[in-house]
Amino acid sequence: MARKLLIATLGTSPAVITEAVDLLDEQGDRPDGVLLLHTEDPDVKESCELLQAHLPRHCGIQWVTPIPIGSYGDIDSTAAAVEFMELACAQLRAYRDEYRVFVNIAGGRKTMSALLALAVQFYGAARLFHIWVPPWLESEGEITALRDLTEEEITRRLHPSLKGSPSDRPQLVDLPFIALFPMLPDIHRALRGESPAPWEIRQALIHAGLLNPHGTPTSMGQQVATILDNVETLPPVCQVEPQIHIPRHHYQDRLRRFARDLIAYAPFIVEIHGEEWRKGEPGVRAQPPNELIAEVRLHTDILFRLRLVTTATTPGQLEAARRYVERYIRRREG
Structure with a gap:
């Protein structure tokens, strides 16, 4: 059976990660590892450090890997968006063949979540989801609310009860997506201007603003082509402990x-x-x-x-x- 990997954007609420682990476990999909995409914001880094200590000790997940994206705030430029998109695509491509990949976009900045969801469209995942929690529970999982608490109280807040009515407990909300990676070679060639794509793919790329009506790559289409150029030629993931x-x-x-x-x-x-x-x-x-x-x-x-x-x-x-x-x-x- 394939191992399971959770890839998630992380912000200032470590609870969206632990809640995701608990909800996946409830559905028989407990992850074997967690990758955390995060900015360099001090509160976010503190959230990451807490999870690195908590997940192995409390959840038995020894593989917890933080992946800093090098930004203190939001992704606020096209160049930063392209770089993050390439990082997200590279991670999905690296692990998709050997793992069942679950992608949680509940944490972190909205731009990070949107770009990670877009990367899933290209490279696929077993599941793409968001975590919903009742408003009264949401603030309890913030890193600012967890400081100076005992370990027992932190654990209670990071793992709210899954019993009770749906409106009083966290919920995992699966998000629909269409994985395009079977069509990726045609998309890639079209965005590089090498050969015309099949009509359906061409229309989709025009609608997305990646090709102009004449089938020529737009500026954004050229940037996506560069991302695919870089990601598709990367070496395979290492299969042993580095x-x-x-x-x-x-x-x-x-x-x-x-x-x-x-x-x-x-x-x-x-x-x-x-x-x-x-x-x-x-x-x-x-x-x-x-x-x-x-x-x-x-x-x-x-x-x-x-x-x-x-x-x-x-x-x-x-x-x-x-x-x-x-x-x-x-x-x-x-």
Whole structure:
């Protein structure tokens, strides 16, 4: 039986994640792992840290992976939207073949939720849903309401009773969607301007504003084509527990945290090795057949050097991985 994975947007209410776990469990779909897409807002990061401690201890879910998107607030530009869309598509594509993927869009910013739902249209999922809770219960799950409470009281608020009438308990609301990934090759070729799509697909792309009436990709269509270009050529997900090897030194903890974040963002990484520090500028270069050399400052005056072993098996996959990691590092370096 396929393992189950919950992918969710997270805001300032950790309860929307624990409620999702409980509601899925009630329906026989308890997840084996949780991926949390979140901004760098301090309250959101606090929510994430609480869940990283609570889910393994209380729910028995040991695989809890935070994936920071590098924004303190909302996704407020087209460039940021494209980057988040690529991240969401990459995660769905990485796990869809080996896992039953459940997607919860109840938390986080509205733009994040909308873009994650759109990514599901492209790459599919077993379920796409929202969590509804009674208004009187909603505020109890906010991180600001959980501070300074005992562990027992926090657990009570994160796991409200599922007994009682539907109007007095959380509800999982399944959202309809049409998974387009069987048609993705035709869509991709049409958005790249390589070949005309079948009439039905062409009309849908015109209606969505991705093609103009003459069948030529619009500016937005070209951006979606770029997302698909990047995602479709990424290496496959790593099937073993990724390993981190950072030598003991003053910055070891900082580098290990960065390495964990990078593995969450790029699930095709197999190993990360800390190497001798160098002079130069931050960046990423390919080292065939399957390695990347990443050089980062991490807000210091030192250029740290990391060797990333990936699952890439072709030069095209390695170059796609290089671009993907480079964008992440560029954003982290500010």
